[in-house]
Amino acid sequence: MIGVKERIENLRLQIKYHNEKYYDMDQPEIEDFEYDVLVNELKTLEALHPEFKELDSPTQQVGGTVKRELRKVRHDVPVISLQDVFSKEDVYAFVDKVKYQIPNPKFVVEMKIDGLSVMLRYREGKLAEGITRGNGEVGESVYENLLEIESIPKIIPTDSPYVEVRGEVYMSNDTFEMVRQRQEERGGKTYKTPRNLAAGSLRQLDPKIVRERKLDIFVFNLEVSENKDFSSHAESLRWLSSLGLSVIPDYKICSTADEIWECISIIGEERWKLPFGIDGAVVKVDNLEDRRELGSTSKVPRWAIAFKYPPEQKETVVEDIKIQIGRTGRLAPLALLTPVKLAGTTVSRASLHNQDYIDSKDIRIGDTVVIQKAGDIIPEVIRSIPEKRPVDAIKYIIPSTCPICNSPTVRDENGADVRCGGELCLAQLIRGITYFVSKDAMDIEGFGPSSVESLMSEEYIKSIADIYHLREYRNELIEKGIVGREKSVDNLLNAIDKSKENDLSQLITGFGIKNVGKQTARALTSSFADIDEISNATLDQLIDLPDFGMTVASSVLNFFSLDSTKVLINKLKEAGVNTKSKLQEDNIDNRFAGKTFVITGTLPNLKRDEAARLIQMHGGKVSGSVSKKTSYVLAGEEAGGKLTKAEELSVKIIDEQEFNNMLL
Ligand SMILES: NC(=O)c1ccc[n+]([C@@H]2O[C@H](COP(=O)([O-])OP(=O)(O)OC[C@H]3O[C@@H](n4cnc5c(N)ncnc54)[C@H](O)[C@@H]3O)[C@@H](O)[C@H]2O)c1
Numbered sequence: 216m217i218g219v220k221e222r223i224e225n226l227r228l229q230i231k232y233h234n235e236k237y238y239d240m241d242q243p244e245i246e247d248f249e250y251d252v253l254v255n256e257l258k259t260l261e262a263l264h265p266e267f268k269e270l271d272s273p274t275q276q277v278g279g280t281v282k283r284e285l286r287k288v289r290h291d292v293p294v295i296s297l298q299d300v301f302s303k304e305d306v307y308a309f310v311d312k313v314k315y316q317i318p319n320p321k322f323v324v325e326m327k328i329d330g331l332s333v334m335l336r337y338r339e340g341k342l343a344e345g346i347t348r349g350n351g352e353v354g355e356s357v358y359e360n361l362l363e364i365e366s367i368p369k370i371i372p373t374d375s376p377y378v379e380v381r382g383e384v385y386m387s388n389d390t391f392e393m394v395r396q397r398q399e400e401r402g403g404k405t406y407k408t409p410r411n412l413a414a415g416s417l418r419q420l421d422p423k424i425v426r427e428r429k430l431d432i433f434v435f436n437l438e439v440s441e442n443k444d445f446s447s448h449a450e451s452l453r454w455l456s457s458l459g460l461s462v463i464p465d466y467k468i469c470s471t472a473d474e475i476w477e478c479i480s481i482i483g484e485e486r487w488k489l490p491f492g493i494d495g496a497v498v499k500v501d502n503l504e505d506r507r508e509l510g511s512t513s514k515v516p517r518w519a520i521a522f523k524y525p526p527e528q529k530e531t532v533v534e535d536i537k538i539q540i541g542r543t544g545r546l547a548p549l550a551l552l553t554p555v556k557l558a559g560t561t562v563s564r565a566s567l568h569n570q571d572y573i574d575s576k577d578i579r580i581g582d583t584v585v586i587q588k589a590g591d592i593i594p595e596v597i598r599s600i601p602e603k604r605p606v607d608a609i610k611y612i613i614p615s616t617c618p619i620c621n622s623p624t625v626r627d628e629n630g631a632d633v634r635c636g637g638e639l640c641l642a643q644l645i646r647g648i649t650y651f652v653s654k655d656a657m658d659i660e661g662f663g664p665s666s667v668e669s670l671m672s673e674e675y676i677k678s679i680a681d682i683y684h685l686r687e688y689r690n691e692l693i694e695k696g697i698v699g700r701e702k703s704v705d706n707l708l709n710a711i712d713k714s715k716e717n718d719l720s721q722l723i724t725g726f727g728i729k730n731v732g733k734q735t736a737r738a739l740t741s742s743f744a745d746i747d748e749i750s751n752a753t754l755d756q757l758i759d760l761p762d763f764g765m766t767v768a769s770s771v772l773n774f775f776s777l778d779s780t781k782v783l784i785n786k787l788k789e790a791g792v793n794t795k796s797k798l799q800e801d802n803i804d805n806r807f808a809g810k811t812f813v814i815t816g817t818l819p820n821l822k823r824d825e826a827a828r829l830i831q832m833h834g835g836k837v838s839g840s841v842s843k844k845t846s847y848v849l850a851g852e853e854a855g856g857k858l859t860k861a862e863e864l865s866v867k868i869i870d871e872q873e874f875n876n877m878l879l
């Protein structure tokens with residue numbers, strides 16, 4: 216058994232580690248309630264063993280460290296934290312304690328916004344500085360960034376020479392969803408919760424980023440107001456509101472512990488409907504004189520507490536366990552649950568991570584289990600309830616062959632993960648679809664690799680054509696939350712619809728035909744009117760195209776001769792995807808009708824496909840090789856063989872200048 220001293224030291228180390236992740240890097244590794252458990256254990260042990268007391272303990276400190284790059288600012292009044300409580304008894308005990316000292320106290324109950332604390336300083340009514348909490352004594356100036364937050368007034372109509380307020384900068388759930396998707400697409404750093412993203416954004420060095428990320432603020436305390444006195448917190452909030460500050464909404468004034476508990480419970484039930492995240496409710500003594508009388512410890516005021524809601528838990532039944540396969544070929548077991556409403560959404564599935572997870576929690580098909588949401592977002596199975604286990608419950612073992620391609624699966628050497636050993640597994644399909652929707656091809660906005668992956672492993676998409684049937688599953692997608700909330704699903708479906716109008720060259724690019732990139736696809740669509748013409752093109756016709764050789768031509772021919780391609784094209788047409796070349800639609804006039812051009816060498820200004828397009832738009836044809844039928848060879852630098860051939864056949868050779876003159 217380890218001694219108390221070791222445990223205390225170990226806890227201090229763990230908490231310091233997580234503080235750094237959370238406050239300094241905005242990338243916590245554990246859930247808040249797990250962190251709170253560690254802190255509580257440490258506080259309890261420290262209280263029981265004062266002999267191990269240390270000033271360096273995280274229980275004696277506030278917040279994190281100050282970023283080196285940001286300007287440091289000393290706080291006028293140290294910014295302290297709040298005493299966290301976790302039970303009804305704690306709330307009643309707090310009220311009793313206050314009542315012992317203050318006759319007939321009034322309390323205010325507010326939502327505890329899950330964001331980042333800032334102090335705003337107004338001099339002569341002008342926003343002059345904005346500071347994070349930092350370590351409580353010294354904060355970081357984020358003034359330039361705060362200027363980008365719309366809901367922070369830059370000027371307030373007051374004759375008070377100095378006003379200082381405290382508020383919480385946060386990000387709405389919708390904005391979080393949007394930014395996270397964008398980050399995922401770019402493959403950049405992603406944040407787990409709106410709080411972390413808000414904190415990470417505000418402590419950015421580039422104010423432009425803050426503007427893009429649409430941060431918001433709720434002001435919840437007046438700290439200083441020179442020449443202006445208030446007797447109560449509620450009164451000061453009303454004044455702040457009249458100055459145009461965005462004040463914490465829906466605060467309630469209560470007199471008894473029962474009333475307070477009622478307010479806390481209502482906020483707890485309603486919190487899932489809010490467009491932003493909260494991580495508790497704050498109970499504060501309303502009268503400011505009473506607050507002064509109660510005073511503060513070095514870390515928290517004695518006149519307030521923060522009630523932390525336990526994560527909501529529900530019981531449900533594991534109806535089945537199925538395998539999802541990811542881009543890397545990993546087999547991820549997924550529990551299909553009897554749908555239950557949990558923390559604001561209906562949950563019908565939860566990841567079981569790997570075999571070890573299933574074994575250690577002894578989760579069987581048919582079991583009743585307890586689920587909860589990590590960070591209020593991702594559902595997880597906490598434990599099974601063996602007492603409720605039916606006799607026919609089935610133990611689950613991850614299959615030894617891949618359910619998609621039947622290849623044998625292999626367990627990672629030093630991990631719990633099982634992967635498909637097959638090379639042609641879903642992994643490749645996913646890459647294909649990801650390319651199809653990417654910027655280079657159909658450019659479907661908001662369709663990141665992770666959405667592709669989940670839609671494929673959930674079997675909503677098996678081939679490109681299925682993308683255009685997703686709308687039929689709109690409600691299901693929203694319900695399951697695979698690509699985010701309602702707004703994200705609609706944005707995605709609208710982007711998919713929009714892509715139906717794309718130019719044929721984008722569609723051809725998206726097919727990912729071997730040796731056919733963007734340029735080659737454009738060459739195809741500037742020479743043929745629609746996808747049927749391309750499908751029916753002969754090898755000779757293809758080889759004739761600018762920049763086509765034998766390899767590219769046969770690759771195209773091969774792709775369009777496949778039955779699967781024919782099926783795909785029909786499906787796309789049925790779904791209303793454009794299969795006509797826009798270049799043909801862009802016809803300006805027919806001055807080049809009956810004329811065939813060959814473009815060769817590097818032109819001084821035009822790219823070859825641009826020149827080809829101009830020829831098309833004026834009714835001409837572009838060919839890849841010079842023959843007697845060629846009307847003009849448009850030649851640039853280093854033209855080479857085709858130029859010689861043109862001279863031999865006495866075909867007229869023109870340069871870009873002459874070509875331009877023909878277009879006048
Ligand atoms: N997951 C992790 O690794 C990790 C690590 C460190 C801290 N944390 C979490 O961070 C929190 C730590 O607490 P803390 O010291 O930042 O303070 P706190 O979150 O317990 O409470 C104080 C803060 O609440 C904010 N607040 C929001 N609305 C408010 C309102 N209406 N009135 C007053 N204050 C309001 C203020 O910014 C204030 O600074 C805990 O929730 C803890 O779980 C998590």
Ligand SMILES: [Zn+2]
Pocket residue numbers: 617618619620621622635636637639640641
């Ligand atoms: Zn496989």
